[in-house]
């Protein structure tokens with residue numbers, strides 16, 4: 001008959017332990033937080049930090065998070081209390097925390113602004129506990145994403161593509177160095193080439209506005225269309241005071 005060795009127990013114990021840790025990491029164990037649920041706007045409004053017995057909840061793109069651990073920002077009197085008890089998604093990019101600014105309507109925002117709101121939602125997912133969905137613009141009464149939420153995700157993805165394209169385009173032409181001091185004011189200069197003002201690529205698609213940056217061009221490139229010499233700066237100056 002085979003005898004049980006006490007030394008055999010140790011590897012078996014370790015194998016069982018690693019099996020359980022691998023298959024049931026702590027994140028899979030239920031927490032004492034209630035399961036995600038659906039909220040109406042009226043219900044969510046109760047959790048705005050005024051009742052100390054209730055958690056503080058914040059909605060963004062229809063996802064609801066418990067932000068009680070950020071009470072100093074989100075509680076009564078906190079700088080970001082306006083975000084509590086509602087979905088004020090638009091205010092995350094507009095910075096308008098009053099009246100009409102506190103809305104979940106993103107109409108007219110650019111794709112990169114919408115992307116930035118989606119990133120705020122990612123921030124809340126990473127930092128706080130997801131507790132449910134707000135029935136309304138972004139989730140229907142069954143908790144399914146609405147057309148509006150799907151549109152937001154698509155627009156944010158388009159914003160990400162545009163920013164990526166801009167990054168690639170801008171990398172093709174070296175940006176000027178720049179510095180500012182009280183005595184000298186601002187100046188731009190190039191280590192190689194000459195400073196020119198140029199329209200930022202893709203910027204109109206991103207923000208709907210024109211915007212220029214300083215980039216460095218070699219002498220044989222200076223004839224290209226769209227290059228602007230800084231006011232008061234010589235054609236072949238390496239440094240320009242602004």
Ligand code: HEM
Nearest residue numbers: 067070072073074079080083091092093094095096120127
């Ligand atoms: C569109 C404008 C802005 C929005 C939407 C915004 C939003 C927020 C939010 C939601 C938080 C809390 C993050 C958390 O839960 O930990 C936060 C934190 C913070 N914000 Fe803003 N913010 C804005 C502008 C500003 C400006 C202009 C300043 C400074 C001049 C500022 C300074 C801070 C600081 C210092 C914190 C961290 C506070 C701390 O951890 O104690 N924010 N911001």
